[in-house]
Amino acid sequence: MTYLYDKRSINEIKDSLERWEKEVLPVWLDRVPERSEGFTTLSDIPVKRLYTPYDIQDFDYNKKLGFPGTHPYTRGIHATMYRARLWTMRMFSGFGGPEETNKRLKFLIEHGETGLSLAFDYPTLLGIDPDDSMAQGEVGIVGVSVPTIEDMKIMFSGINMGEVTTNMTINPPAPVLLSFYVGTAEEQGVDYSRIGGTTQNDPLKEFIAQKSYVFPPEPAVRVGMDLIEWSVKNLPKWNPISISGYHIREAGSTAVQELAFTIADGIEYVRQLISRGLDVDDFASRLSFFWDSHINFFEEIAKFRAARRMWATIMKEWFNAKKSRSMWMRFHTQTAGVSLTAQQPWNNIIRTAIEAMAAVLGGTQSLHTNSFDEPFRVPSEFAAKIALRTQQIIAYESGIADTIDPLAGSYYVEWLTDEIENRAWDYIDRIERLGGMLEAVKKGYPQREVTEASYTYQRYVEEKKKYIVGVNIFEDREIDEIRNVPLLEYNQEEIERRQKERISKIRASRNLERWERSLSELRKAAEKDINIMPYILEAAKARATLGEIMNTLKEVFGTYVEPPIY
Amino acid sequence: MLSPQYTKEKQYKVLVAKLGIDGHDRGAKVIARALRDFGFDVIYTGIRQTPEQIISAALQEDVDVIGISILSGSHIYHMKKLMEGLRSLGADDIPVVIGGTIPIIDVEELRRIGIREVFLPGESLRRIADVVRELAKEKREKESYRG
Numbered sequence: 001m002t003y004l005y006d007k008r009s010i011n012e013i014k015d016s017l018e019r020w021e022k023e024v025l026p027v028w029l030d031r032v033p034e035r036s037e038g039f040t041t042l043s044d045i046p047v048k049r050l051y052t053p054y055d056i057q058d059f060d061y062n063k064k065l066g067f068p069g070t071h072p073y074t075r076g077i078h079a080t081m082y083r084a085r086l087w088t089m090r091m092f093s094g095f096g097g098p099e100e101t102n103k104r105l106k107f108l109i110e111h112g113e114t115g116l117s118l119a120f121d122y123p124t125l126l127g128i129d130p131d132d133s134m135a136q137g138e139v140g141i142v143g144v145s146v147p148t149i150e151d152m153k154i155m156f157s158g159i160n161m162g163e164v165t166t167n168m169t170i171n172p173p174a175p176v177l178l179s180f181y182v183g184t185a186e187e188q189g190v191d192y193s194r195i196g197g198t199t200q201n202d203p204l205k206e207f208i209a210q211k212s213y214v215f216p217p218e219p220a221v222r223v224g225m226d227l228i229e230w231s232v233k234n235l236p237k238w239n240p241i242s243i244s245g246y247h248i249r250e251a252g253s254t255a256v257q258e259l260a261f262t263i264a265d266g267i268e269y270v271r272q273l274i275s276r277g278l279d280v281d282d283f284a285s286r287l288s289f290f291w292d293s294h295i296n297f298f299e300e301i302a303k304f305r306a307a308r309r310m311w312a313t314i315m316k317e318w319f320n321a322k323k324s325r326s327m328w329m330r331f332h333t334q335t336a337g338v339s340l341t342a343q344q345p346w347n348n349i350i351r352t353a354i355e356a357m358a359a360v361l362g363g364t365q366s367l368h369t370n371s372f373d374e375p376f377r378v379p380s381e382f383a384a385k386i387a388l389r390t391q392q393i394i395a396y397e398s399g400i401a402d403t404i405d406p407l408a409g410s411y412y413v414e415w416l417t418d419e420i421e422n423r424a425w426d427y428i429d430r431i432e433r434l435g436g437m438l439e440a441v442k443k444g445y446p447q448r449e450v451t452e453a454s455y456t457y458q459r460y461v462e463e464k465k466k467y468i469v470g471v472n473i474f475e476d477r478e479i480d481e482i483r484n485v486p487l488l489e490y491n492q493e494e495i496e497r498r499q500k501e502r503i504s505k506i507r508a509s510r511n512l513e514r515w516e517r518s519l520s521e522l523r524k525a526a527e528k529d530i531n532i533m534p535y536i537l538e539a540a541k542a543r544a545t546l547g548e549i550m551n552t553l554k555e556v557f558g559t560y561v562e563p564p565i566y
Numbered sequence: 567m568l569s570p571q572y573t574k575e576k577q578y579k580v581l582v583a584k585l586g587i588d589g590h591d592r593g594a595k596v597i598a599r600a601l602r603d604f605g606f607d608v609i610y611t612g613i614r615q616t617p618e619q620i621i622s623a624a625l626q627e628d629v630d631v632i633g634i635s636i637l638s639g640s641h642i643y644h645m646k647k648l649m650e651g652l653r654s655l656g657a658d659d660i661p662v663v664i665g666g667t668i669p670i671i672d673v674e675e676l677r678r679i680g681i682r683e684v685f686l687p688g689e690s691l692r693r694i695a696d697v698v699r700e701l702a703k704e705k706r707e708k709e710s711y712r713g
Contacts, residue, residue: 122587122638134587134614137643142588211589211613251592338592342670342687375687376669377639451595458596462691471688482670564612566582566595566602 002061010057017052042296042466043254044456045419051411059414064309068404070324072312074305074417075405076363077328082401086114087359088366089391090167090332094119094144095378095488096495097502098155101144104381105159111385112392115366116159116197117167119143119378120177125212127173127550130499139496142378143169147499147546148506152180153187162190166197167242167332167366172214174201175227175533176549179540182235196237198288198332201227202244204265204437208446209251210244211562214550217441219557223532225272230533232283239288241269242332248446249292250338252454255303256420258292260427261437261446263310267428268437270319280319284326293355293362294336300355301407302416304362307331310421333359334368340375343470345485348372353390360400361407367391373485380488444565451566503545510543518542519552526556578702581629583611583620585648588638593665597633597694604695606702617648624660630702636666642675649680659708661701665689 005013039047048055066072069079078084091108093116094101105116120143123135129147130139139145146152161184170177178199185195203220206213213220224241231240245262253261266287273283291307293300311329315321335355340348349372356369369387371379379387395401407413434440441447460466467473518539525535532553539549582598584591591613598610609627611620624632636644641664652658664676665685673684683697 122640126587134616137640137647138587138638141639211591252596375667377667451599454592455596455599458600458691468688472690479670487669487671562612564610566598566608566610 002063004059004061005053005057010054013052014054017054041255041299041416042294043256043299045256045299045416045423051415053411055411055415056418064414064418065408071316071327072309073328074309075408077308077330077365081363081404082360082395083404086395086401087364087391088115088165089113089388089395090115090117090366090368091384091388092117092119092167092169092334092368093379093384094121095142096140096490096492097145097499098151100140100490100495102155102157102159104384105155107381108384108388109159109164111388113388115165115167117368118146118155118169120168120170121145122212123147124173124177124546125170127176127214127546129503129545129547130496131503132547136496139499140490140492145495145499146177146180147503148543149180149183149540150502150506150543151499152177152184156184156188160190161185161188162194164196165237167200168197169200171200171203171206171210171212172220172223173546173550174199175223175536176540176546178227178231178238179533179537182537183541192235194237195235198239198242199227199231200242200244200290202241202265202290204268204441205244205247205262207441207560207562208248208261208450209253210247213560213562214554215557216560217438220560221268221272221438222529223553223557225269225276226531226533228269228273228283228286229276229278230531232278232286239286239330241286242288242290243269244290246290246292246334248450249294250336251450252338252457253450254453255294255296255299256423257427257446257449257453259303259307259310259420260424260431261449262289262291263307263314263424264428264431264437264440264446266311267314267318270315271436274319280315280321281323281326284315284319284321285323285328288365289329289331291331291333291359291364292336293333293359293364295339295351295355297354297358298407298413298416299420300358301362302413302420304331304333304359304364305405305413305417306421306424308363309417310424330365332366332368333362333364335359335370337370337374340370340372341468341470342375342482344476344481345372345375346481347470348375349386349390352387353394356390356394357398357400360394361405363405373487376485377487380486382486444563448565506543506545514542515539515544519544519548522549523552523556526553577605577607578631578699578706579607579609579627579629580631580633580698580702581609581611581620581624581627582633582635583615583623584613584636585615585617585620585634586636586638586640586644587614588636588640589613590637590666591635593637594635597635597665597691600691601633601695601698604691604699606695606698617644617651620648621651621655621657625655625657629660630705631698632660632662633698634662634664634666636664636668639667641666641668642672642679645676645681646679659705661705663698663701665694
């Protein structure tokens, strides 16, 4: 036991605290009352006036914190953290076709970005081709259109895939996009051992939040697990999954729900993989996570710290992981898109900076900072560069990254870390009682919780219980500021036309026999519960399109329609 | 705060719909819920709806207002299709409003194609309810005048 305070000190602190509350405080409150009757975090956790050692009286240092790089990793997963290597500055980007995105990726690399992160357009996210009727008007808008391996090749021309790591925010079609990526890297002559990056590939959160599901929950999980199993055996540097709280939070959850539901998703995946006969230590080190960093500074920092501690505990105590790497929660963070406002948009630069600082103080492994113009459209080069520079200022000027976990020992931060953890465990218990997250999702439990939380929050904004500068306080009538934001301009119709033209050329020029065989083999594997990854890789190389591969799988697995509950 | 203000007989009916393929349903659900709490009869379609599906739901349910939510940037394309569809079926007496990630520079174009109101990010729930109520009232008055 390594208690920070002995009983006698705690009692003395308690006595002096009570004296302060009785003798000093009332005089001040009398003179100027507090701004609010009660303060709460963004997630509605009550915040007291003052935190003292009394609030963390039983704090066991070694048990709760330990040291960086040691169990339970609260202070960070690496012993040296940012003193040795800064987090990866990974800007989520993509728009138009592969040509436009190739140019943007090179621009960001040139300005000091250290990892790539691809945003796909809606047709790609849902696994439909640009010439599908559902894709009309959507091609290349919210991200890049990549319906074939040829598009991937164009996007990475002049970029060495053995040197960069690439995150791909893609879920049901993750095996297809990974196959396009691997196939392209192979053509560049890059060995499998050097292909690094991440596929988001987190099927459960699609039903809870992001809503780009395609297959029903069970086959969706099976497809995701096929990718992970194949990847850990073939791509040693690849993160086959990024278990994501980000979208859950953006859909309106609290920080506690984000933490709990995401960890519960992780628990489900670990169980699924173990039930396939894998040893936990053979895959756990390849699992990665993805968090939102919202605007309530300390709450976010506490959440990140609690997340690491919880995951380490789960991996060690629930799943008997032996390797320390299996217990590391490695994560990417993105600043909160939902915290940005269309009103007075330049203020978003400040919001993003605060959120980025929280992510760094929380020990993130990689970070995306949003651009101030994102309430309107995919960011311009100008706005994306400011967002990247925000990270560089934190890294190189602020000194925040120079000592490890500097907020450890703060009475408030440690109290809040414990509080968030305890509240998250309660949720995890509830989900366990429902039979784990797959069952909970089928019953609609996390979906209802998130919907409820988002409505509560919106009412708080409406009632001015929560403030948003420019929206419900310090509003401007002036709208020229909004009109004058220089937005990204590109010809969407032209891009859609080009993407359709390319795909029809590919369909006309491929080896039909190889193409047909690859899809029928894929269908057989899908029906027989054989890992579909090698078959999708072959289909991708045979120039089968994203839509064709996904349609083959849809015929076997069916598609999901969500009951419209609000 | 959001207390019902109308009795059942005068209750207006609103279709809240996600047009297009984006899955961002937070806003649509909050609006659906808020309108219900303000006393409207609300039908929510769920995500990934085509113009045809929305029009058929609107006609079948005989709604007073259609509220569309789009956060994918493809609002002009989809709204043109929806408005064409409504006109071709002679259902363009149903007022249509939209909200979502819409740049202010697109408001004029959306108005031009017949959208009655464009709610930009940050709009208050109360104002949305007020506008929808006015539009619904206007539609019913026209009907009774004709009727």
